[in-house]
Amino acid sequence: MPGDMHKNVSVQVDSDFALLLPSGVYEIKKMEPRSKIRTIIVFCLFLAIAGIIGFGYFCQDQVCALSKRAVILQSSDILAYNELPLHQANSINGNANGNSNGNGNSVGGITAMASKSSAPQNIIANAGLSYEDVLNDDFQFDMDGHDVMVFLHIQKTGGTSFGRHLVRDLDLKRPCECQRQRKRCYCFRPHRNENWLFSRYSTGWKCGLHADWTELTSCVDVELDKNEGETAKRRYFYISLLRQPIARYMSEYRHVRRGATWKGSRHWCLGRQATAAELPACYKGKDWLDVDLDQFAGCESNLAANRQTRMLADLALVGCYNKSSMPAHERDRVMLASAKRNLAAMAYFGLTEYQKMSQYIFEETFNLRFAIPFEQHNTTISATAVQNLRPDQKRRIEKLNSLDIELYAFAKTLLFQRFEHLKAKDTNFEQRYANLGNIYFKQGVTEFNWDSNVEDGLSTDH
Template sequence: MLLREFYRADDKKKVQRIFIGNALSLLFIWGIFYSRRRCFGSCLSGTLTDSKLDKYNLLENEEYVLVFLHIQKTGGSYFGRQLVKSLLMRKPCKCVPGRKRCSCLHKGNNWIFSRFSTGWACGLHADWTELHECIDKKMNRIERKRRKRRPLHPNIRYLYITNIREPVKRYLSEWKHTQRGATWKEATLSCQGKKYRNLIPKCYKGQNWKRASLKEFCSCPYNLANNRQTRMLSNLSLIECYNSSLPVNVQEEIMYNSAKKNLQELAFFALTEYLVESQFLFERTFKTKFLINFVTSNETKADTIELSKGELRLVRLVNKLDVKLYKFAKKLFFKRYNAAKKDYFDEMGFEYQSEKDIINNTALEDILETATDEDIKNIKKNGLSLLKSTNKILKISNKTKITLRALSKKSSLK
């Protein structure tokens, strides 16, 4: 119909202008669609675009605030302490002996929201849902002023970070912690403005659950330890919070997909089993350094627990969402890690070889020849510690292989 109207006008120039205008409009619309399509999932905070890692200059940008989502028994206490005590910032956190909290300010503003800085401001072990619903209000109260915040755009303001741990080990660690008397009964479990702490049935009578066997711990349907990582990373408002009328399988599917999406949007997450790699990724992501070197420990209390095949099957069953999420998280983590390594090697002018188990974060042999004394000191401190912790050969290219022994000998000459 439109074409008929065009040619009735018998005006070639008019027709040409109309067609050109429509063509340009279509190209413009296609361009927006294409850019959004490419951006979806990769322009979110902390995800990859063309194998490049998003970076945030924590030292320079006063609008960035790290928000630490602390999931129980993932090594969060250790990581949280290092954030306030060992992270290199222009103005170090002020930590007073005997006090659990430190004052962490950048140009008068808080740069971290965590247990060891602001305390449990959004509740004990606040999850993704609680943090997103409360953080603006709490930050305004803590800083006693209103600042322009856009939490829905993480590149502008809040940079969420967390620790993820292998689900079976995490679950066993929480079970043992429960046997020592822990309950986390003060957790508010807020969702959509309502506190569910007193509405969820307890798995035990009395003050604690110290005598819980592993079978009892797994069997309680109200045990929040089950699939804890998935639940705490998901948007619980999507399943009507803790009082959902949805079928269980539907709830689980929504929670899992939400947790995956939110994990992708985190500016950074560490894997407890890969703390050395996590430190390197953190330092490359936020353009800063820790003053100590992380060491991955495989001698936790959870590692000493021997399970029968039936017990292991039961633990994995009640944590099936966490098992799937950890598998996804591990793949995502090493994509980011390898992107960070490639970026570093490109900066140094070295050939990068993607390997699943590359641990080192420095090309020490060549750098030691040209770096300043200060650079050498920092590089040796980080690099040698990493090599000692892995006791593996550092591979830079097919032509260059450095063993720990040769590297130690070379560094001693300096």
């Protein structure tokens, strides 16, 4: 090979590199100093770590925890729950509520669904400790701790009577102190003046008149902190009553035609009240006195229809009161599935038509005793009114309350399942059940008449 083809090439390798081109000529490429590259990498890592720490520190809990207010579910997820058999839904609820932390809220603010491909995912609820949680052998409602019972009071379900019994007729170490003129009771813990009960008669309508699930779950903690002047890690136990939908609807109709309005209700959802456009008034003037049934049923914005489903559902999932956010049939199915989910996750619910069974379940669930037996009246004024409906009226009211009818059937099946489960665990069941409410040393308890309180007495805030 000719001598002029042999050339010595000197390459500086710490900051440059040599590239041999096809022609055999070397091209020198300039490199970035290694120290500069390391500086850039360190700076990027610092930004990433600082961002993670800063986001976690400053982000609001309900956002970072992906709570129910931060995540709007895909309709297919929650709708799938509506199609599940009851036993499978219960299994999901048990798994969902099994990973709860000390304050009764599921870890991270999410009650996750069981990880099954056939089960819906990401059903979100924040209804405190569930019935499955309180079935643990070592469970006890802790009056001396930070346990709080939250009563979701649905109109015309017998909640007024039940609320009175909660504050006047439970056998407690420190009974509630009631002031008849104020219709208010102080239900404090045995050794300090903190509320263990959040209800109309104990705290008042702190979250609005007849606050629903959507309102209560976003309000209770804030109101108790405000009321008690401190922040506490509380365990919440949501309780409620349901009633046969057509009888409940007729009872509400009778109540409204006597002058009830519930104008004090806030209808609060996702940080704001429902607008007048979203909930147009059904009547002009101060009330709907003497309205006839056809007019009452004819108002599309009348919240009496499917009231129980609406008040138990998470309305954030359906765009709150904005009915244009999704098709009507999809809105109904999502709302019903959410109401079923929340009802099944509640620590306790009772049914007006099964008072003795409801009393037994409450007492066994919370290990608390009422000093009187709940009486059962098989005939009510509203039940009689239902029998007197014209066929076309009955069909119309059943259609208006179709979601409540399905929810009530679900609730009835679930109530009987809970009853049988508790009965099987109770070695002294026959004697216990036969003597519900017979606490011989308790005197001066309320004279109980469930249906007179359900049906009678005019008050716009009942």
